[in-house]
Amino acid sequence: MPDCENGPVLVQRKPFVDERGVFTRIFCAEALAEIGWPGPVAQINHSRTSRAGTLRGMHYQRPPHAEAKLVVCIRGAVHDVAVDIRRDSPSRHAHVGVELSADAGTAILIPEGFAHGFQALTDDVELIYIHSVAYNQQHETGLRHDDPALGIAWPLPVTGLSARDAAHPVIAAAGQFS
Numbered sequence: 238m239p240d241c242e243n244g245p246v247l248v249q250r251k252p253f254v255d256e257r258g259v260f261t262r263i264f265c266a267e268a269l270a271e272i273g274w275p276g277p278v279a280q281i282n283h284s285r286t287s288r289a290g291t292l293r294g295m296h297y298q299r300p301p302h303a304e305a306k307l308v309v310c311i312r313g314a315v316h317d318v319a320v321d322i323r324r325d326s327p328s329r330h331a332h333v334g335v336e337l338s339a340d341a342g343t344a345i346l347i348p349e350g351f352a353h354g355f356q357a358l359t360d361d362v363e364l365i366y367i368h369s370v371a372y373n374q375q376h377e378t379g380l381r382h383d384d385p386a387l388g389i390a391w392p393l394p395v396t397g398l399s400a401r402d403a404a405h406p407v408i409a410a411a412g413q414f415s
Protein backbone atom coordinates (compact mmCIF):
# COMPACT_ATOMS: atom_id res chain seq x y z
CA MET A 238 0.00 0.00 0.00
CA PRO A 239 1.49 3.45 -0.94
CA ASP A 240 2.82 5.91 1.63
CA CYS A 241 0.30 8.17 3.32
CA GLU A 242 0.67 11.27 1.17
CA ASN A 243 -0.42 9.06 -1.73
CA GLY A 244 -3.05 7.07 0.09
CA PRO A 245 -3.93 4.91 3.07
CA VAL A 246 -1.24 2.94 4.86
CA LEU A 247 -1.67 -0.39 6.64
CA VAL A 248 -0.17 -0.26 10.14
CA GLN A 249 0.98 -3.42 11.91
CA ARG A 250 1.01 -3.43 15.70
CA LYS A 251 3.79 -5.33 17.47
CA PRO A 252 2.39 -7.25 20.47
CA PHE A 253 4.64 -7.77 23.49
CA VAL A 254 3.60 -11.15 24.82
CA ASP A 255 4.64 -12.70 28.10
CA GLU A 256 3.18 -14.98 30.75
CA ARG A 257 0.96 -12.13 32.03
CA GLY A 258 -0.67 -11.52 28.63
CA VAL A 259 -0.14 -8.98 25.83
CA PHE A 260 0.93 -5.33 25.65
CA THR A 261 0.39 -3.44 22.38
CA ARG A 262 1.05 0.15 21.36
CA ILE A 263 -2.06 1.61 19.69
CA PHE A 264 -0.75 5.04 18.59
CA CYS A 265 2.69 6.65 18.39
CA ALA A 266 2.77 10.22 16.99
CA GLU A 267 6.48 10.03 16.17
CA ALA A 268 6.22 6.74 14.28
CA LEU A 269 3.02 7.68 12.46
CA ALA A 270 4.37 11.12 11.49
CA GLU A 271 6.87 9.22 9.34
CA ILE A 272 3.98 7.79 7.28
CA GLY A 273 1.98 11.01 7.15
CA TRP A 274 0.02 11.48 10.37
CA PRO A 275 -0.62 15.23 10.14
CA GLY A 276 -0.53 16.51 13.73
CA PRO A 277 -2.10 16.42 17.20
CA VAL A 278 -4.84 13.94 18.07
CA ALA A 279 -8.16 15.82 18.15
CA GLN A 280 -10.56 13.00 19.09
CA ILE A 281 -10.62 9.29 19.85
CA ASN A 282 -13.82 7.30 19.26
CA HIS A 283 -14.85 3.72 19.87
CA SER A 284 -17.49 1.67 18.07
CA ARG A 285 -18.83 -1.80 18.77
CA THR A 286 -20.70 -3.60 16.02
CA SER A 287 -22.76 -6.57 17.14
CA ARG A 288 -23.34 -8.59 13.99
CA ALA A 289 -21.26 -9.73 11.04
CA GLY A 290 -22.45 -8.16 7.76
CA THR A 291 -23.17 -4.76 9.33
CA LEU A 292 -21.72 -1.87 7.33
CA ARG A 293 -20.78 1.60 8.59
CA GLY A 294 -19.85 4.27 6.03
CA MET A 295 -18.76 5.72 3.74
CA HIS A 296 -17.95 8.77 5.86
CA TYR A 297 -15.80 11.86 5.48
CA GLN A 298 -15.77 15.48 6.61
CA ARG A 299 -15.66 18.30 4.08
CA PRO A 300 -12.94 20.95 4.30
CA PRO A 301 -12.00 22.82 6.45
CA HIS A 302 -12.83 19.88 8.78
CA ALA A 303 -11.26 17.19 6.60
CA GLU A 304 -9.55 14.65 8.81
CA ALA A 305 -6.97 11.96 8.90
CA LYS A 306 -7.93 8.93 10.97
CA LEU A 307 -6.21 5.87 12.30
CA VAL A 308 -8.69 2.97 12.43
CA VAL A 309 -7.65 0.25 14.87
CA CYS A 310 -9.46 -3.09 15.16
CA ILE A 311 -9.32 -4.32 18.76
CA ARG A 312 -11.92 -7.12 18.56
CA GLY A 313 -13.03 -9.34 15.70
CA ALA A 314 -12.34 -8.53 12.06
CA VAL A 315 -13.58 -6.05 9.44
CA HIS A 316 -13.24 -5.39 5.74
CA ASP A 317 -12.07 -1.78 5.78
CA VAL A 318 -12.37 0.49 2.72
CA ALA A 319 -11.04 3.95 1.91
CA VAL A 320 -12.19 5.84 -1.21
CA ASP A 321 -10.05 8.57 -2.77
CA ILE A 322 -12.20 11.72 -3.06
CA ARG A 323 -9.38 14.25 -3.61
CA ARG A 324 -10.38 16.57 -6.44
CA ASP A 325 -6.97 16.64 -8.11
CA SER A 326 -6.14 12.98 -7.58
CA PRO A 327 -5.48 10.77 -10.63
CA SER A 328 -7.01 7.93 -8.56
CA ARG A 329 -10.17 9.89 -7.62
CA HIS A 330 -13.04 7.47 -6.83
CA ALA A 331 -10.62 4.55 -6.62
CA HIS A 332 -10.56 2.63 -3.33
CA VAL A 333 -8.45 0.31 -1.27
CA GLY A 334 -9.91 -2.51 0.81
CA VAL A 335 -8.08 -4.41 3.53
CA GLU A 336 -8.93 -6.79 6.33
CA LEU A 337 -8.25 -5.44 9.80
CA SER A 338 -8.40 -7.80 12.77
CA ALA A 339 -7.57 -7.85 16.45
CA ASP A 340 -5.72 -11.14 16.03
CA ALA A 341 -3.51 -9.78 13.23
CA GLY A 342 -2.96 -6.49 15.12
CA THR A 343 -3.68 -4.40 12.03
CA ALA A 344 -4.84 -0.80 11.65
CA ILE A 345 -5.09 1.60 8.73
CA LEU A 346 -4.01 5.23 8.51
CA ILE A 347 -6.45 7.08 6.25
CA PRO A 348 -5.29 10.55 5.19
CA GLU A 349 -7.48 13.58 4.54
CA GLY A 350 -9.34 13.33 1.26
CA PHE A 351 -10.61 9.79 1.71
CA ALA A 352 -14.05 8.47 2.62
CA HIS A 353 -14.02 5.59 5.08
CA GLY A 354 -16.25 2.63 5.78
CA PHE A 355 -16.11 -0.95 6.94
CA GLN A 356 -18.11 -4.14 7.04
CA ALA A 357 -17.97 -6.38 10.11
CA LEU A 358 -16.70 -9.83 9.15
CA THR A 359 -17.38 -11.25 12.60
CA ASP A 360 -19.87 -10.59 15.38
CA ASP A 361 -18.78 -8.31 18.23
CA VAL A 362 -16.35 -6.10 16.34
CA GLU A 363 -14.72 -3.19 18.16
CA LEU A 364 -12.84 -0.37 16.48
CA ILE A 365 -10.92 2.57 17.92
CA TYR A 366 -10.76 5.68 15.69
CA ILE A 367 -8.05 8.26 16.30
CA HIS A 368 -8.90 11.51 14.49
CA SER A 369 -6.72 14.48 13.57
CA VAL A 370 -9.79 16.80 13.51
CA ALA A 371 -12.81 16.84 15.80
CA TYR A 372 -16.27 15.70 14.67
CA ASN A 373 -18.18 18.45 12.90
CA GLN A 374 -21.75 17.47 12.13
CA GLN A 375 -22.31 20.28 9.61
CA HIS A 376 -19.31 19.17 7.59
CA GLU A 377 -19.78 15.42 7.96
CA THR A 378 -21.17 13.64 4.91
CA GLY A 379 -20.80 10.41 3.03
CA LEU A 380 -20.97 8.24 -0.06
CA ARG A 381 -23.13 5.23 -0.76
CA HIS A 382 -21.36 1.97 0.00
CA ASP A 383 -23.03 0.44 -3.08
CA ASP A 384 -22.45 3.34 -5.50
CA PRO A 385 -21.80 1.84 -8.97
CA ALA A 386 -19.23 4.61 -9.56
CA LEU A 387 -17.13 3.15 -6.71
CA GLY A 388 -17.52 -0.55 -7.45
CA ILE A 389 -16.75 -1.70 -3.91
CA ALA A 390 -17.06 -5.47 -3.49
CA TRP A 391 -18.16 -6.16 0.10
CA PRO A 392 -17.32 -9.68 1.32
CA LEU A 393 -20.69 -10.40 2.98
CA PRO A 394 -24.31 -9.51 2.24
CA VAL A 395 -24.98 -6.16 3.94
CA THR A 396 -27.26 -7.01 6.87
CA GLY A 397 -27.11 -3.76 8.85
CA LEU A 398 -26.91 -0.13 7.65
CA SER A 399 -28.01 3.11 9.32
CA ALA A 400 -30.78 5.12 7.68
CA ARG A 401 -28.28 7.94 7.25
CA ASP A 402 -25.78 5.73 5.45
CA ALA A 403 -28.53 4.33 3.22
CA ALA A 404 -29.49 7.88 2.24
CA HIS A 405 -26.11 9.19 1.04
CA PRO A 406 -26.29 10.41 -2.59
CA VAL A 407 -24.75 8.43 -5.42
CA ILE A 408 -21.93 10.26 -7.19
CA ALA A 409 -23.72 10.47 -10.54
CA ALA A 410 -26.63 12.27 -8.85
CA ALA A 411 -24.50 14.38 -6.53
CA GLY A 412 -22.17 15.67 -9.24
CA GLN A 413 -18.91 17.01 -7.90
CA PHE A 414 -18.26 16.60 -4.19
CA SER A 415 -15.31 17.60 -2.06
Ligand SMILES: Cc1cn([C@H]2C[C@H](O)[C@@H](COP(=O)(O)OP(=O)(O)O[C@H]3O[C@H](C)C(=O)[C@H](O)[C@H]3O)O2)c(=O)[nH]c1=O
Nearest residue numbers: 280282284293294295296306353354355366371372399
Ligand atom coordinates in the same frame (compact mmCIF):
# COMPACT_ATOMS: atom_id res chain seq x y z
C1 LIG B 1 -18.09 10.51 15.14
C2 LIG B 1 -19.10 11.11 16.07
C3 LIG B 1 -20.42 10.80 15.96
N1 LIG B 1 -21.30 11.39 16.83
C4 LIG B 1 -22.71 11.03 16.75
C5 LIG B 1 -23.32 11.16 15.39
C6 LIG B 1 -24.34 10.06 15.37
O1 LIG B 1 -25.54 10.54 15.93
C7 LIG B 1 -23.77 9.01 16.31
C8 LIG B 1 -23.14 7.84 15.57
O2 LIG B 1 -22.29 8.40 14.61
P1 LIG B 1 -22.13 7.67 13.25
O3 LIG B 1 -23.46 7.17 12.81
O4 LIG B 1 -21.33 8.56 12.34
O5 LIG B 1 -21.22 6.42 13.67
P2 LIG B 1 -20.61 5.44 12.62
O6 LIG B 1 -21.54 5.22 11.48
O7 LIG B 1 -20.17 4.26 13.40
O8 LIG B 1 -19.33 6.23 12.05
C9 LIG B 1 -18.07 5.72 12.39
O9 LIG B 1 -17.71 4.74 11.46
C10 LIG B 1 -17.40 5.23 10.16
C11 LIG B 1 -16.97 4.06 9.31
C12 LIG B 1 -16.40 6.33 10.21
O10 LIG B 1 -15.45 6.42 9.38
C13 LIG B 1 -16.64 7.38 11.18
O11 LIG B 1 -15.46 8.19 11.39
C14 LIG B 1 -17.08 6.86 12.51
O12 LIG B 1 -17.66 7.92 13.24
O13 LIG B 1 -22.77 9.65 17.08
C15 LIG B 1 -20.90 12.27 17.80
O14 LIG B 1 -21.74 12.79 18.57
N2 LIG B 1 -19.60 12.59 17.91
C16 LIG B 1 -18.66 12.04 17.08
O15 LIG B 1 -17.47 12.35 17.22
